[in-house]
Amino acid sequence: MDKRKIKLPVSGNQFVLIIALALVTVIFSALNKNYFTYTNLINILVSSTLIGLTSIGITFLIMTGGNDLSAGSVAAFAGVFVAWALKATSMNWFLIGLIAIAISAVAGVTNALMVTKLNIVPFIATLVSQSIWRGFAYLMCDGKPISIADKGFLAFGKARIGGTEGIPVTVILMIVFFVIFGFILAKTKFGRSIFAIGGNAEAARLAGINANRVKTICYVMTSMFAALAGIILAARMNSGQPSASPNLHFDAITAANLGGVSMIGGIGSIPSVILGVLLVQAFNSGLNMVNVSSYWQYVARGLLLFASLAIDFYRQRTRAKKLLADSMKTL
Amino acid sequence: MPNVIEFRNITKYFPGVKALDSVSFTARGGEVLALMGENGAGKSTLLKILNGDYQQDMGEYLVNGQPCHFNNPREAVAAGIGVIYQERQIMLELTVGENMFLGRLPSGLFGRIKMNEVHEKAQKIIDEFGLDMKSTDKVKDLSVAYQQMVEIMKAYSRENLKMIAFDEPTASLSGTEIESLFRIIQKLKAEGKVIIYVSHRMAEIRDTADRVAIFKDGCFVGDSPIHEITDEELIQKMVGRDLGDIFSSLDKKKEIGEVILDVRNLKSPYLKEASFVVRAGEIVGFSGLVSAGRTEVVRAITGADPQTGGEVWLDGKKIQCKTPHDAIRNGIVMVPEDRKLQGIIPRMSVGRNIAVGSLDALANRLGVINSRREAEIGLEGKQNFNIKTPDLEKPIVELSGGNQQKAIVARWLSTDPRILILDEPTKGIDIGAKSEFYNMICDIAKRGIGVILISSELPEVLGLSDRILVMRGKQIVGEIDAADATEEELLTMAMMEGAVYG
Numbered sequence: 001m002d003k004r005k006i007k008l009p010v011s012g013n014q015f016v017l018i019i020a021l022a023l024v025t026v027i028f029s030a031l032n033k034n035y036f037t038y039t040n041l042i043n044i045l046v047s048s049t050l051i052g053l054t055s056i057g058i059t060f061l062i063m064t065g066g067n068d069l070s071a072g073s074v075a076a077f078a079g080v081f082v083a084w085a086l087k088a089t090s091m092n093w094f095l096i097g098l099i100a101i102a103i104s105a106v107a108g109v110t111n112a113l114m115v116t117k118l119n120i121v122p123f124i125a126t127l128v129s130q131s132i133w134r135g136f137a138y139l140m141c142d143g144k145p146i147s148i149a150d151k152g153f154l155a156f157g158k159a160r161i162g163g164t165e166g167i168p169v170t171v172i173l174m175i176v177f178f179v180i181f182g183f184i185l186a187k188t189k190f191g192r193s194i195f196a197i198g199g200n201a202e203a204a205r206l207a208g209i210n211a212n213r214v215k216t217i218c219y220v221m222t223s224m225f226a227a228l229a230g231i232i233l234a235a236r237m238n239s240g241q242p243s244a245s246p247n248l249h250f251d252a253i254t255a256a257n258l259g260g261v262s263m264i265g266g267i268g269s270i271p272s273v274i275l276g277v278l279l280v281q282a283f284n285s286g287l288n289m290v291n292v293s294s295y296w297q298y299v300a301r302g303l304l305l306f307a308s309l310a311i312d313f314y315r316q317r318t319r320a321k322k323l324l325a326d327s328m329k330t331l
Numbered sequence: 332m333p334n335v336i337e338f339r340n341i342t343k344y345f346p347g348v349k350a351l352d353s354v355s356f357t358a359r360g361g362e363v364l365a366l367m368g369e370n371g372a373g374k375s376t377l378l379k380i381l382n383g384d385y386q387q388d389m390g391e392y393l394v395n396g397q398p399c400h401f402n403n404p405r406e407a408v409a410a411g412i413g414v415i416y417q418e419r420q421i422m423l424e425l426t427v428g429e430n431m432f433l434g435r436l437p438s439g440l441f442g443r444i445k446m447n448e449v450h451e452k453a454q455k456i457i458d459e460f461g462l463d464m465k466s467t468d469k470v471k472d473l474s475v476a477y478q479q480m481v482e483i484m485k486a487y488s489r490e491n492l493k494m495i496a497f498d499e500p501t502a503s504l505s506g507t508e509i510e511s512l513f514r515i516i517q518k519l520k521a522e523g524k525v526i527i528y529v530s531h532r533m534a535e536i537r538d539t540a541d542r543v544a545i546f547k548d549g550c551f552v553g554d555s556p557i558h559e560i561t562d563e564e565l566i567q568k569m570v571g572r573d574l575g576d577i578f579s580s581l582d583k584k585k586e587i588g589e590v591i592l593d594v595r596n597l598k599s600p601y602l603k604e605a606s607f608v609v610r611a612g613e614i615v616g617f618s619g620l621v622s623a624g625r626t627e628v629v630r631a632i633t634g635a636d637p638q639t640g641g642e643v644w645l646d647g648k649k650i651q652c653k654t655p656h657d658a659i660r661n662g663i664v665m666v667p668e669d670r671k672l673q674g675i676i677p678r679m680s681v682g683r684n685i686a687v688g689s690l691d692a693l694a695n696r697l698g699v700i701n702s703r704r705e706a707e708i709g710l711e712g713k714q715n716f717n718i719k720t721p722d723l724e725k726p727i728v729e730l731s732g733g734n735q736q737k738a739i740v741a742r743w744l745s746t747d748p749r750i751l752i753l754d755e756p757t758k759g760i761d762i763g764a765k766s767e768f769y770n771m772i773c774d775i776a777k778r779g780i781g782v783i784l785i786s787s788e789l790p791e792v793l794g795l796s797d798r799i800l801v802m803r804g805k806q807i808v809g810e811i812d813a814a815d816a817t818e819e820e821l822l823t824m825a826m827m828e829g830a831v832y833g
Contacts, residue, residue: 187702189694196687199676206635206665206673208656209685209743266678323346323729328388330731 013260017275021282028286035289046160046236048281049174050075050229050245052274054252055259057222059273063185063198064215064258066115067122068222070129072248074107075230076241077137082231083146083240083285086153093153101227107133108223112216137242145241148234157235170232177225190214198265200273247301254305255280262312263325280304334360334395334493334525337379341390343376348732348759350376352549353390358494360523363516365536365557367529368546369569369787374529377546378496381527382414383407394493405434411493413486417502419478421470421485428453429468431485456484468735476508483515494525501535502622513539525781531620533562533826539742545569545709566822578794579765581773587613587797590661591646591781592632592750598694599631603806608642611749614772616796616813617785619825622803625785629752632663633658645749659688661750666739666756674739676729676806681738682709682723688742712741716771733764744775751775752783757791769795789818801825 010018029036054071061068078100087097106130114125148154160166186189196204197211205211229248234240259276261268283304287297335360336358343351351373358364379385380392383401387799392399394410401407404414405652421430422540428450429436437445453466464477473481479500486495497516501509516539519525536543537557563830588611597605605628609615617625630636632643636654643650645661652658659667667673676684686693686708693700693708709723716737720730727735734742736756743751753772756770757765771796776782786792792813801809801824809824 120341164768186697187700189700190698192683192687192690192700195679195683196676199679200672202673203667204687206633206655206667208654208659208691209687210654210656266676320346324344326729327346327348327731328344 011269011272014272014275017258017272017279020034021275022278024282024286028282028290031290035189035286038165040285040289043173044281046168047172047285048277050213050233050248051251051280052174053177053225053229053232053275053278054222054248054272055211055255056177057218057225058249058252059259059261059268059270059324060181060194061122061184061215061222062253062261062263063265063268064211064218065122065198065201066218067126068111068219068226069123069126069249070107070111070133071222071229071252072204072245072250073130073133073137073224074104074223075233075248076244077096077107077133077140078230079103079234080137080140080146080240082153082234083148084140086148086150087146088235090331093150093156096227097153097231100231101224104133104223104227105220106223106293108215108220111223112212112219115219116212116215122160134242137244139244141240143161143206143242145239147239153235157232170236173232173321178270178274185270190217194218195266196250198267200266223288225316250301250305251280251284254301254308257305257308257312258311262316263309264316266294333523335393336494336525336527337391337393337396338377339391340395341377341380341387342391343380346728349757350549351380351387354549356544356551357556358525360493360525361520362541363520363526363528363539364554365530365533365540365543365544366546367526367536367565367569368552369789370472372546372569372592373549374546375424375498376549378414378498378529378739379492380529381407381496382412382636393645408486408489411491411596412490413489413492413495415482415486415495415497415500416500419475419482421478421481423471425472426450426466427457427464427468427473427481427484430470430481431456431466431488452488456488460484460487460518462511463833474508476504476512478663480511480515487519494527495519496527496529499531500530501530501532507550509535531826533565534641538796550824563819566819577769578790581769581794583773585612585773585777587611588779593644594628594632594641595644597628597631597638597643599627599636599638601627601636601805602631603804604641605631607800607807609783611779611781612776613781613798614776614784614796615630616792616799617783618787618789618792618799618821621787621804623802623825625802626754627805628802629665629754629785630784633663635650635665636803638737640722643695645658655812656673659746660691662747663752664688664743664746664748664750665752666736666754666814668754668758670732670736670739670758677728678726680724681713681720681727681730682706682710684727685723685738685741685745686711686727692746705706706743707744710737712745715744716741717767731758731764731766736760736768737764737815740768740771748780750781753784754789755787756784757788762803765791789821793818793819 027038027149032139034040058068081100081103083095085091085092111126111129114120115122141281155168159169161172162170193209193214196207196209197214227249230245233244255276256273257274258279261273287300339355340353341351342353368374376385380387383406384405399410431453432449436447439445450466450495453675457464457466462480464473467498470478470481486492500512504512516526530536542554543560545552547569590608591611592609599621602624627636631638634651634654634657644789650661652661674685686705689708693705712718713723718734718737727738771783784792784795793816796813799811799813800807801821803825
């Protein structure tokens with residue numbers, strides 16, 4: 001055992017993310033003095049719940065070598081469904097929320113079937129769902145946003161623990177899910193199977209892991225998290241909007257990749273993804289606050305993902321080169 | 332001036348392996364040079380350097396005296412280097428002519444392809460080759476042999492063609508098809524092209540080659556005009572290896588017990604039929620050439636391939652393994668053939684790679700892994716199998732090939748198996764690590780585990796096994812007591828009969 005090596009509480013990648021987060025904060029704070037205020041930082045946290053919850057599913061999925069472009073559509077559907085059901089039925093908002101999540105799980109099941117049974121590549125398979133569920137969202141409300149009046153439901157979106165300046169309930173919910181799924185990924189057989197499948201699917205199969213079952217669970221999970229994000233958004237906006245969260249999967253994928261989740265699969269950790277989520281949201285909110293037009297925001301988003309992918313690529317390549325150089329030295 | 336291809340001290344590394352070790356040889360136009368060697372001797376790596384798929388790490392590659400550096404196969408093809416692989420590299424939906432001139436189809440106004448010109452040129456070559464096909468035929472309608480001819484003509488249609496290499500070209504051809512292939516090879520030879528011919532089939536090489544170059548463990552052993560070397564000498568050069576001492580010093584004394592595994596008329600889509608038994612403490616060797624069906628037998632047993640017939644009995648009970656998971660639960664585990672593609676999970680740590688086979692045992696009812704036990708399994712594996720790694724947290728891909736393989740063996744032994752299958756366990760591993768493996772395998776058998784050993788290295792099969800089954804053409808063709816067998820005998824059974832054409 002090497003005792004001399006001091007183990008840092010954060011990994012190299014996490015350290016870089018923290019620096020990047022600090023840098024983004026400093027830059028936007030300099031451009032807008034309202035950026036670095038308690039209220040705004042809480043706002044950033046609240047906004048980050050959408051990307052955060054979705055990124056949990058996306059992280060699991062990308063780690064198995066999958067992906068999901070339908071998360072934004074599924075979120076919009078769930079939001080509209082809740083708004084519609086609150087108006088059309090007298091059911092309790094919590095029950096309606098659960099039903100919305102359960103229906104959204106169907107999107108995950110069909111995504112999984114397309115990928116595992118029809119061998120359609122994940123991007124294309126989930127593109128199918130992206131269109132279908134966005135369509136369902138519009139059909140459900142005939143294209144017009146449905147406003148929400150249910151007090152209990154709206155309170156869920158806005159309630160805070162510790163008074164009006166306290167921590168929002170939705171943020172706590174996100175943290176709880178981060179903890180639970182961080183544990184699942186790191187400490188359970190299911191989590192270990194995800195690492196194995198993403199690392200080498202054939203080796204995992206020969207090692208007795210049922211890859212299709214694991215993948216299916218990941219797709220369903222992602223759709224359910226996206227639905228939850230959509231419901232939270234509806235509660236915050238007082239309405240179900242069919243055009244909501246068009247970039248949800250994009251931001252979640254960026255957050256996961258920034259958090260070190262390799263697009264080839266097999267590598268990732270939830271704590272790093274949390275930092276990725278915060279970075280993406282700090283970036284998006286900052287752009288809003290310094291009045292960058294939404295058109296330019298699209299460009300900026302793209303560049304952020306590109307930068308993240310490029311870093312990932314160079315990290316892999318440096319590693320491969322070092323490995324070969326080591327072999328040449330020792331053989 | 333005749334064409335000349337020359338390799339000077341070519342060395343090629345892969346992570347953890349030296350695939351070619353300072354290989355030097357020359358191939359001249361107007362002769363057919365056969366490359367021979369066991370599986371893993373470095374022939375495929377050599378072909379891939381020839382056609383620009385790989386680049387050498389050291390040494391020089393000269394074509395007609397000019398040093399060459401191809402960054403990809405396209406550059407090699409453009410320079411007149413053609414390699415014909417076993418797997419077809421042509422477009423089935425296109426016509427013969429289109430395939431031959433793909434990538435350089437003559438075009439006219441607005442990029443319109445001058446189809447008439449294509450077919451005219453193509454038909455000329457077809458006629459020159461004396462083949463019964465039309466340039467306008469779709470490739471998918473041709474026989475496998477003719478598809479291969481299209482590939483050869485595709486290479487030939489480049490005026491600057493200097494070399495053409497064939498990788499096991501007769502694998503899927505019939506007797507008469509092979510004859511017409513040889514006729515074409517003679518034609519190319521007469522035109523002064525360099526011909527390189529890779530094959531395991533001795534009779535074929537005698538028929539078509541002028542000279543043979545022999546490779547072993549990534550090294551060039553020597554070459555000889557084909558008529559100046561006997562089959563025995565050739566085989567001896569291919570296999571000759573100073574492992575004799577290693578095997579004679581192995582402690583093989585042990586008790587062979589009851590039958591554990593009884594395989595009866597097992598069939599799969601890739602296997603004709605196999606029946607055999609494995610006893611407790613017994614090492615059963617499987618010998619034969621690549622694609623003789625050895626791997627297919629064990630893949631069918633473990634459920635990696637679907638079983639289409641027959642039965643597998645374990646400890647007197649009939650078992651049904653639909654997936655590798657079923658096999659593992661029954662105590663049948665396999666160290667697969669391709670360590671990189673089927674064994675290791677590259678970026679996962681060494682410790683977790685070892686423990687990943689024991690996930691069922693490690694997880695409680697909620698699926699939570701007992702981390703302490705997991706770490707123990709990793710550590711036990713490291714100690715029991717002498718895995719050289721500074722720590723178990725290191726990604727397994729950073730270890731040498733031998734240590735990776737030890738970790739995979741450790742993975743499966745930690746599941747406490749009844750039957751251990753080793754498919755080419757020492758492929759690409761250096762001699763030192765090999766002898767460690769041999770001791771390990773003997774120890775494993777002594778514990779009463781039944782071992783199935785598949786190996787293309789004859790000394791290995793002979794030195795380790797108690798009993799040897801020889802396979803050819805996807806079925807078992809013979810069984811020899813290891814004590815009575817010789818390398819020559821095994822190789823003869825695997826190569827000579829039936830497989831010879833004509």
